[in-house]
Amino acid sequence: MKTMNLWQKLAAIAAGVVGLATMGGAWAQPVDTMASIKQKGKMVVGVKADYKPFGYLDPSGKIVGLEIDLVNDVAKRLGVTVELVPVVAANRMEFLKQGRIDMMIATMAYRPDRAEVVAIPQPFYYAGAANVFAKKSAGLKTWADLKGKPVCGVQGAYYNRRTGEEFGANLVVFKGVTEALSALEGGNCVGMVFDTTFFAGIMGDAKWSDYAMVLPSIDPEPWGIGVRKEDAKFAAYISDLTKEWHKTGFIMELEKKWGIPQSPFLVEQQAKAK
Numbered sequence: 001m002k003t004m005n006l007w008q009k010l011a012a013i014a015a016g017v018v019g020l021a022t023m024g025g026a027w028a029q030p031v032d033t034m035a036s037i038k039q040k041g042k043m044v045v046g047v048k049a050d051y052k053p054f055g056y057l058d059p060s061g062k063i064v065g066l067e068i069d070l071v072n073d074v075a076k077r078l079g080v081t082v083e084l085v086p087v088v089a090a091n092r093m094e095f096l097k098q099g100r101i102d103m104m105i106a107t108m109a110y111r112p113d114r115a116e117v118v119a120i121p122q123p124f125y126y127a128g129a130a131n132v133f134a135k136k137s138a139g140l141k142t143w144a145d146l147k148g149k150p151v152c153g154v155q156g157a158y159y160n161r162r163t164g165e166e167f168g169a170n171l172v173v174f175k176g177v178t179e180a181l182s183a184l185e186g187g188n189c190v191g192m193v194f195d196t197t198f199f200a201g202i203m204g205d206a207k208w209s210d211y212a213m214v215l216p217s218i219d220p221e222p223w224g225i226g227v228r229k230e231d232a233k234f235a236a237y238i239s240d241l242t243k244e245w246h247k248t249g250f251i252m253e254l255e256k257k258w259g260i261p262q263s264p265f266l267v268e269q270q271a272k273a274k
Contacts, residue, residue, distance in 0.1 A: 031228050031230040031231040031234075032231065032233065032234075033102050033103070033227065033228060033231045033233075033234040034078065034233065034234050034237060036102070037078055037080055037102055038078060038079070038080065040080075041080050041081060042080055042081045042082070042083055043071075043074065043075050043078060043080050043081070043082055043083070043102050043103065044083045044085060044100070044101045044102045044103075045071045045074075045082060045083070045084055045085065045101060045102060045103050045104065045105060046085050046086075046087035046092050046095050046096065046100075046101040046103070046104035046105075046106050046226075047063060047065075047067055047068060047071060047084050047085070047086065047087065047104075047105055047106050048065075048067065048086070048087065048088075048106045048107055049063050049084075049086035050086075050088075050176055050177040050178050051065070051106075051107050051177060051198055051201070052065065052198075052201040052202060053065050053066060053201045053258040053259065053260060054066045054067045054107055054197065054198075054201070054258075055067045055068055055105075055106065055107070063084050063086065065258065066251075066254045066255070066257075066258045066260065067105045067106070067107070068084065069254050069257075070105055070125065070245075070251070070254070071084070071103075071105055073241075073245075073250070074103070074238075074241065077241070085100070085101050087101070087104065087106050088154075088155070088156070088175060088176050088177075089108075089154060089155060089156025089157055090155045090156040090175060092104050092106050092108060092226065093108075093114065093117050093118050093226065096118050096226050096227070096228060097117065097118065097228075097229075099228075102227075103225065103226065103227050103234075103238070104118070104225065104226035104227075105125075105225050105226075106226075107128070107195065107197070107198075107223060108120070108223060108224055108225075108226055109128065109158055109195075109221035109222065109223055109224075110124060110221060110222050110223070110224045111158055111221075114226075117229065118226040118227065118228070118229055119226070119227045119228065119229050119231065119232075119235045120224035120225065120226055120227075121224065121225060121227065121235045121236070121238045121239040121242065122224070122239060122242075123239070123242050123243060123246060123269060123272075123273075124222035124223055124224045124242075124269075125223060125224070125225060125242050125245065125246075125251060126197070126222070126223040126251065126263065126265065126266070127220060127221065127222045127223060127263065127265035128195040128196050128197040128198075128220070128221060128223060129195070129196045129217040129218060129219060129220040129221065130159035130163075130193060130194070130195065130196070130217065130218050130219045131193070131194075131195075131196045131199060131213040131214075131215055131216075131217045131218075132146070132151065132191040132192065132193050132213065132214055132215045133184070133191060133192045133194065133199045133208075133211055133212070133213055133214075134184075134190055134191030134192070134211060134212070134214045135191075135210050135211055136210060136211065136212050136214065137210070138190055138191060138214060140190070140191060140214045140215060141214070141215070142215065142216075143163075143166075143167045143215055143216075143218070144167060144168075145215075146163065146167045146168065146169035146190075146191070147167060147168035147169065148168060148169075148170065149169055149170060149189075149190045149191075150169075150170045150172050150188065150189040150190060151163060151169040151170065151171055151172065151189050151190060151191055151192070151193050152172050152173075152174065152180040152181075152183045152184050152188065152189040152191070152192040152193070153171050153172065153173045153174070153180065153192070153193050153194070154173070154174060154175075154176065154177055154180050154194060155173050155174065155175050155176075157193070157194060157195075158219070158221065159193060159218070159219050160173065160193070162218075162219070163193045169193070171193075172188065172189050177194070177198065180192050180194070181202075185207075191214065196213060196217050197260075199213050200260065200261065201260070204259075222265065225238050225242070243273055246266070246269040246270050246272070246273040247270065247273035247274060249270055251266055252266050252267075252270070
């Protein structure tokens with residue numbers, strides 16, 4: 001059997017790499033979300049159904065909210081109908097990766113690790129921060145007061161790790177917001193760590209009159225729309241549309257519609273867009 005010298009081995013390896021690249025190119029399927037949406041006449045979007053007033057169920061069981069209005073604006077511009085798919089933090093990126101949804105507008109804070117999984121076009125459309133929702137009589141004044149105490153959280157939220165590791169809380173994690181709130185109401189935890197924007201949406205409800213955001217807000221994070229990582233064309237379209245929303249004050253008007261206090265983030269974004 002003839003033995004290859006070093007240069008022959010290197011040449012063989014190079015040829016193999018080229019062959020694999022060619023095969024990979026043949027297997028790769030181009031992603032054109034906009035073309036797919038227009039072809040089927042429908043846009044399938046992952047949204048929250050438990051996050052008032054951004055995405056929640058009204059008394060009739062219909063999903064409504066500020067983010068749903070954003071979805072409807074995108075669909076109107078593309079001339080298609082909408083199918084809303086309820087998602088939670090634990091599954092929303094996987095749904096997008098798997099092609100089960102075309103896009104995701106679901107209170108997703110931008111994180112570098114998330115941007116490695118899905119495309120999150122800039123500019124971002126909103127922003128939130130972390131706080132703890134607890135009874136006003138709970139005696140919580142600083143984040144250090146959480147040490148050793150049971151705190152409810154929602155699976156997939158970015159501030160869970162810091163709450164547990166840095167502040168020493170005994171984190172009790174639930175799949176969704178509804179379950180976490182039920183546990184809080186039932187006295188299973190001293191407070192619930194989550195996004196300030198969510199708490200602002202429920203504080204007007206009579207059932208939560210004894211509760212408040214009791215700590216200084218931390219870790220402000222912008223929210224981004226999620227699209228398929230492989231679809232630069234659709235990402236660019238969403239980026240341009242978000243710029244227009246900021247420039248025209250469209251999202252600010254939606255804040256007024258849904259009774260949300262004006263976001264400093266939106267004021268800043270509008271100034272940048274003009």
